[in-house]
Amino acid sequence: MRIERFISNPVLTPEDIRPSTPLMQIECLLNPGVFRFRGKTWLLIRVAERPEQKVGAISFPILDHNNDIKVFHIPSDSPELDASDPRVINYKGCDYLTTMSHLRLVCSEDGIHFHEDQRYAGLVPSDQHESYGIEDCRVCQIDNRYYLTYTAVSPDGVAVRMRETEDWIHFEDYGIILPPHNKDCALFTEKINDRYMLLHRPSSPEIGGNYIWLAESTDLIHWGRHSCVAKTRPGMWDSARIGAGCSPIRTGKGWLEIYHGADENNRYCLGAMLLDLKNPSKVLARSIAPLMVPSEPYEMAGFFGNVIFTNGHIVDGDDITMYYGASDSVICAAKLSVEDILSSL
Amino acid sequence: MRIERFISNPVLTPEDIRPSTPLMQIECLLNPGVFRFRGKTWLLIRVAERPEQKVGAISFPILDHNNDIKVFHIPSDSPELDASDPRVINYKGCDYLTTMSHLRLVCSEDGIHFHEDQRYAGLVPSDQHESYGIEDCRVCQIDNRYYLTYTAVSPDGVAVRMRETEDWIHFEDYGIILPPHNKDCALFTEKINDRYMLLHRPSSPEIGGNYIWLAESTDLIHWGRHSCVAKTRPGMWDSARIGAGCSPIRTGKGWLEIYHGADENNRYCLGAMLLDLKNPSKVLARSIAPLMVPSEPYEMAGFFGNVIFTNGHIVDGDDITMYYGASDSVICAAKLSVEDILSSL
Numbered sequence: 001m002r003i004e005r006f007i008s009n010p011v012l013t014p015e016d017i018r019p020s021t022p023l024m025q026i027e028c029l030l031n032p033g034v035f036r037f038r039g040k041t042w043l044l045i046r047v048a049e050r051p052e053q054k055v056g057a058i059s060f061p062i063l064d065h066n067n068d069i070k071v072f073h074i075p076s077d078s079p080e081l082d083a084s085d086p087r088v089i090n091y092k093g094c095d096y097l098t099t100m101s102h103l104r105l106v107c108s109e110d111g112i113h114f115h116e117d118q119r120y121a122g123l124v125p126s127d128q129h130e131s132y133g134i135e136d137c138r139v140c141q142i143d144n145r146y147y148l149t150y151t152a153v154s155p156d157g158v159a160v161r162m163r164e165t166e167d168w169i170h171f172e173d174y175g176i177i178l179p180p181h182n183k184d185c186a187l188f189t190e191k192i193n194d195r196y197m198l199l200h201r202p203s204s205p206e207i208g209g210n211y212i213w214l215a216e217s218t219d220l221i222h223w224g225r226h227s228c229v230a231k232t233r234p235g236m237w238d239s240a241r242i243g244a245g246c247s248p249i250r251t252g253k254g255w256l257e258i259y260h261g262a263d264e265n266n267r268y269c270l271g272a273m274l275l276d277l278k279n280p281s282k283v284l285a286r287s288i289a290p291l292m293v294p295s296e297p298y299e300m301a302g303f304f305g306n307v308i309f310t311n312g313h314i315v316d317g318d319d320i321t322m323y324y325g326a327s328d329s330v331i332c333a334a335k336l337s338v339e340d341i342l343s344s345l
Numbered sequence: 346m347r348i349e350r351f352i353s354n355p356v357l358t359p360e361d362i363r364p365s366t367p368l369m370q371i372e373c374l375l376n377p378g379v380f381r382f383r384g385k386t387w388l389l390i391r392v393a394e395r396p397e398q399k400v401g402a403i404s405f406p407i408l409d410h411n412n413d414i415k416v417f418h419i420p421s422d423s424p425e426l427d428a429s430d431p432r433v434i435n436y437k438g439c440d441y442l443t444t445m446s447h448l449r450l451v452c453s454e455d456g457i458h459f460h461e462d463q464r465y466a467g468l469v470p471s472d473q474h475e476s477y478g479i480e481d482c483r484v485c486q487i488d489n490r491y492y493l494t495y496t497a498v499s500p501d502g503v504a505v506r507m508r509e510t511e512d513w514i515h516f517e518d519y520g521i522i523l524p525p526h527n528k529d530c531a532l533f534t535e536k537i538n539d540r541y542m543l544l545h546r547p548s549s550p551e552i553g554g555n556y557i558w559l560a561e562s563t564d565l566i567h568w569g570r571h572s573c574v575a576k577t578r579p580g581m582w583d584s585a586r587i588g589a590g591c592s593p594i595r596t597g598k599g600w601l602e603i604y605h606g607a608d609e610n611n612r613y614c615l616g617a618m619l620l621d622l623k624n625p626s627k628v629l630a631r632s633i634a635p636l637m638v639p640s641e642p643y644e645m646a647g648f649f650g651n652v653i654f655t656n657g658h659i660v661d662g663d664d665i666t667m668y669y670g671a672s673d674s675v676i677c678a679a680k681l682s683v684e685d686i687l688s689s690l
Contacts, residue, residue, distance in 0.1 A: 088551065093579065095552045129572070132552070156573035157553025176571040178524070179558050181549040204526040205550040206433065207440045207477070208502025213524050222567035226521040227474070228501035234438065 001340045003292060008112055010298050010330035011323075017047060017116070020102060020124065023071070024049040024061070027099050028303045031325040033139035033246070034312025035146060037168060040107045041314060043114060043323060044122060044137050044148070045331060048099035048303075058083060061100040063131035069100070086304055087328075097153065100125065101133035105168065111314070111321055111333070120168050129154050129161065129176060138311050140187035140247045147220065149185040149198070152176065160185040160200060162220065174221045178202070184212075184243030186257070186311070187220075188280070189250065196220050197280060199229065199244035199257065210241030212259065214281050227281050230273060232261070237290045238271060239263045245310045248275060249320070253342055254284050258322070260309050261290065268307040269293045270324075272341050285345035292334070294327070302327025346685045348637060353457055355643050355675035356668075362392060362461070365447060365469065368416070369394040369406070372444050373648045376670040378484035378591070379657030380491060382513060385452045386659060388459060388668060389467060389482050389493070390676060393444035393648075403428060406445045408476035414445070431649055432673075442498065445470065446478035450513065456659070456666055456678070465513050474499050474506065474521060483656050485532040485592045492565065494530040494543070497521065505530040505545060507565065519566045523547070529557075529588030531602070531656070532565075533625070534595065541565050542625060544574065544589035544602065555586030557604065559626050572626050575618060577606070582635045583616060584608045590655045593620060594665070598687055599629050603667070605654050606635065613652040614638045615669075617686050630690035637679070639672070647672025 014026040027050055032043035051059045057073045058081070064070040074081055074091050082090040089096050102124040106114040125134050130152045137150035145166055152161040157180025163171040178185060184201040191197075195216040203210045212230045215223040232239050238261020248255035255275040262268045271287035294306045310324035320336040359371040372395055377388035396404045402418045403426070409415040419426055419436050427435040434441050447469040451459040470479050475497045482495035490511055497506040502525025508516040523530060529546035536542075540561040548555045557575045560568040577584050583606020593600035600620040607613045616632035639651045655669035665681040 097552075153552065155553065156556065156576075157547065157549045158551070159571065175569055177569050179527070179545070179547040179560070179571040180553045181526070181547065181551070182524070200524070202502065202524040202526065203550050204502045205548050206503070206526070207442075207498065208500065208525045211501065215524070217567050218564075219567075222562050222564075222569035224520055224522050224562075224567035226504065226524040231501075 001291070001344055002335070002337045004335040005296065006112065006333045006335075009296065009332040010326060011112060011333050012043075012045065012106070012114055012331040014329070016114075017045070017104060017106075019049055020047070021069075023051055025052055028329050029325070029331050030101070030328055031136045031309050032312050032323050032331055033103075033137040033148065034314060034323050035139040035141055036314060037107075037146075040109060041111045041321075042105060042107045042168075043312070043331065044139055045104045045106060046101045046135050046137070046325075047104045048101045048133075050099045058089060058098065060089075060096060060098050062096070063100075063125050063128070065128070067125075067127055072096070094155070097132045099133070101135045103134055103137050103150065123148075123163070123171065129156070129159070131155065134161075136183065136309075136311055138186050138246045140189060142187075142189060147187055149177070149187055151183050157181060158183060164220075177221065177223055178215075184260075184311075186244040186246050186248070188255070189247050192278065192280060198223070199248070201241075201243040203241075210243070212242055212244055229275070229281050230259075230283055230286065237261055237263055237267070237269045237293075240266075245270070246312050248280070249315050249338060250277070251338060251342060255280050256338060256341060258291070258310060258313070258320075258341075266304075266306065267294065268309050270308055270310060272345060274342070274345055287345060291336070291341065291344070296326070298330055298332065299326040302329030304328035346636070346689055347680070347682045349680040350641065351457065351678045351680075354641065354677040355671060356457060356678050357388075357390065357451065357459055357676040359674070361459075362390075362449060362451075364394055365392070366414075368396055370397055373674050374670070374676050375446070375673055376481045376654050377657050377668050377676055378448075378482040378493065379659060379668050380484040380486055381659060382452075382491075385454060386456045386666075387450060387452045387513075388657070388676065389484055390449045390451060391446045391480050391482070391670075392449045393446045393478075395444045403434060403443065405434075405441060405443050407441070408445075408470050408473070410473070412472055417441070439500070442477045444478070446480045448479055448482050448495065468493075468508070468516065474501070474504065476500065479506075481528065481654075481656055483531050483591045485534060487532075487534060492532055494522070494532055496528050502526060503528060509565075522566065522568055523560075529605075529656075531589040531591050531593070533600070534592050537623065537625060543568070544593070546586075546588040548586075555588070557587055557589055574620070574626050575604075575628055575631065581633075582606055582608055582612070582614045582638075585611075590615070591657045593625070594660050594683060595622070596683060596687060600625050601683060601686060603636070603655060603658070603665075603686075611649075611651065612639065613654050615653055615655060617690060619687070619690055632690060636681070636686065636689070641671070643675055643677065644671040647674030649673035
């Protein structure tokens, strides 16, 4: 199967981007949404920041009740601190993220070399639904509008919020479209049976798991008719959690969805599933072996190693230019073939 | 405060109801939805059944892929069995319920003595979304229609499904309106700002908790604009999880909601909160001390003891006749006063 990682990987690292304020350092670049706009390829990158870490303390930003960024400091030797996960800490019974993410826009003429355009700032956490940050945005173009589905994180939980834009300067808020615990929301690029549809990933603390579900809507704001589409598979590469990548690709054989799967060791690989064109709750085929496994050094070591995670690509005929986050640290890209993936299923 | 438990409590026990088939035994009666229909008071009781338990095995029913009830047997000495919770077992990594619930109708002329009416059967699990059972139904009357919101349990997760009926014989399916993990869904009895609204309780395996959320809809099928309304309170009687009872009661001072709260020891008490009439995401007041605590013998011991759980009542002026499940075993009732509860907040 043709999988050509870019020779220039990683295409973007934290050093390539300026922090949002001089108080912050960029820890990681992650999981970009991808789209075409004004003749260019754009990435909506998740930028995870925190202040400089001083000896003896863990410092992290959150949005206060005035929606201003405030830095908290926790003594790193506190017996009430659990810092075993680099991404989430628990202190005095409450969960916090070690970094706060916002969404930054970069663009490129060739899809390889990206730069910021000062006219297009992206999105920053804006209210109490996003006080721990905004993450992993999928971008779906329907007609001349772009729909953004991203993870809104706050002490209330991890939920999916939608915004819409035409010009990437003004954004309309569609609100929290999926309540906690939910991530990995990917909108279909067209209506099916006169309904908008999306894939999402609710998570369960008891009975059920981290499975991919389907939902439908008439207005993109209100969602219903939820049904489970695909589950984790014990003993396989996607045994612990699965989640949609970005919008399914319409092919003659069905909707092709590139998804991520993680196992009990938190190794994140990519696979594919083919959904019925008229009834996308029906899975026609699914990768037995992963399409892509963390294997390059930048995919195996980083802020959170052994991770390949994609939520954006450009499709041009048979060619997929897929952008992905590697080890929760850097942005990479690879070329894939629609036909090759379909043949593998 | 006036809280008058019925002298005849419990008003219904498993012995009062016939099993759904001779193969089953009724283990528990739980958490009834309550409504008025044709001049009578009706309860839509959750009936939890399982086959007779034989020495050396745990036996429980689930719906197979033909939607027929099938009984599974697990050796009770299996090292791969975790049966520490009487409600849920884990066997070979999978969760199962020890009982399967359906929803049974009983009616009463006086609100005290209930009996079945053969014309009205209630609801049984009907498809793969409900293969582990259907539970804890709220009944909300809007005009001449009744809207049922209940917990649909399956290996896919614990979700909220809605059905609608006028005659309690024919039911229209509105589908899964809230994906996992979600319970305790209570619809408002009228539109607010031209939107249907409901309270629900998503649960999070990480960041967030078991909190009460609000959502809105234009058609009752598709839901959005989710927002968190109320959280658990550390160190108090509602420290571990909270969930709505049934439809909020419209008062001059706000929407009065009787809700349940559980602490780390799984003691379930009842409290109240008052929500703003025009913006019910705004909590105006909330019980510091619980309104009702398990204290009677039937509330303290049973299938799962120390539980008072309500999801149904009849309101007549200042009088609330509240029905509730006690110790996950029997159905009880109590009289409360709207004014007394408001004064206590």
